[in-house]
Amino acid sequence: xxxxxxxxxxxxxxxxxxxxxxxxxxxxxxxxxxxxxxxxxxxxxxxxxxxxxxxxxxxxxxxxxxxxxxxxxxxxxxxxxxxxxxxxxxxxxxxxxxxxxxxxxxxxxxxx
Amino acid sequence: xxxxxxxxxxxxxxxxxxxxxxxxxxxxxxxxxxxxxxxxxxxxxxxxxxxxxxxxxxxxxxxxxxxxxxxxxxxxxxxxxxxxxxxxxxxxxxxxxxxxxxxxxxxxxx
Numbered sequence: 001x002x003x004x005x006x007x008x009x010x011x012x013x014x015x016x017x018x019x020x021x022x023x024x025x026x027x028x029x030x031x032x033x034x035x036x037x038x039x040x041x042x043x044x045x046x047x048x049x050x051x052x053x054x055x056x057x058x059x060x061x062x063x064x065x066x067x068x069x070x071x072x073x074x075x076x077x078x079x080x081x082x083x084x085x086x087x088x089x090x091x092x093x094x095x096x097x098x099x100x101x102x103x104x105x106x107x108x109x110x111x112x
Numbered sequence: 113x114x115x116x117x118x119x120x121x122x123x124x125x126x127x128x129x130x131x132x133x134x135x136x137x138x139x140x141x142x143x144x145x146x147x148x149x150x151x152x153x154x155x156x157x158x159x160x161x162x163x164x165x166x167x168x169x170x171x172x173x174x175x176x177x178x179x180x181x182x183x184x185x186x187x188x189x190x191x192x193x194x195x196x197x198x199x200x201x202x203x204x205x206x207x208x209x210x211x212x213x214x215x216x217x218x219x220x221x222x
Contacts, residue, residue: 106153
């Protein structure tokens with residue numbers, strides 16, 4: 001298994017509160033990604049990082065921000081959570097020379 | 113606009129009954145097609161990468177094939193432990209983004 005952990009694994013929060021999800025990898029992979037997974041939709045890319053302090057937006061980035069201050073950690077922040085952000089969030093990693101992405105175990109977030 | 117379509121959405125098989133899952137795509141500049149397995153409550157687990165039409169990959173009871181418009185995941189003599197959702201993704205163009213299908217939920221009945 002790829003060395004990827006996500007924390008927390010489950011979280012329940014209220015509308016309007018800030019939330020930060022963490023992805024930690026031990027593989028020293030350069031690229032990291034945040035996806036969300038919802039019924040009826042495939043996994044959708046929120047943000048990705050191609051190096052420390054280098055990030056870019058995916059297709060569903062509104063309402064989310066990210067930060068990557070070191071290779072092993074990629075943080076996803078919901079500045080003010082909304083019910084539409086209730087979802088399962090997955091982190092993934094890859095390297096520049098191989099496009100295959102390896103996924104973490106996921107975080108289930110419920111916004112009430 | 114759907115770029116990756118998987119069919120069927122759900123499939124129930126008797127143990128030992130072989131079948132195929134389909135992934136069709138409408139992207140230009142395909143760089144790779146990826147198959148994943150996802151069990152309930154877990155992250156997608158990588159199965160195969162295919163890069164060009166005609167390519168085939170095998171792993172145990174699974175075999176993935178690729179044409180210019182679609183990929184098939186063939187399951188030979190499935191067992192109950194093969195029950196899972198199978199996801200297809202494509203990478204195209206110059207970016208690193210993956211485009212995922214919505215998956216096929218496979219149930220293998222003993």
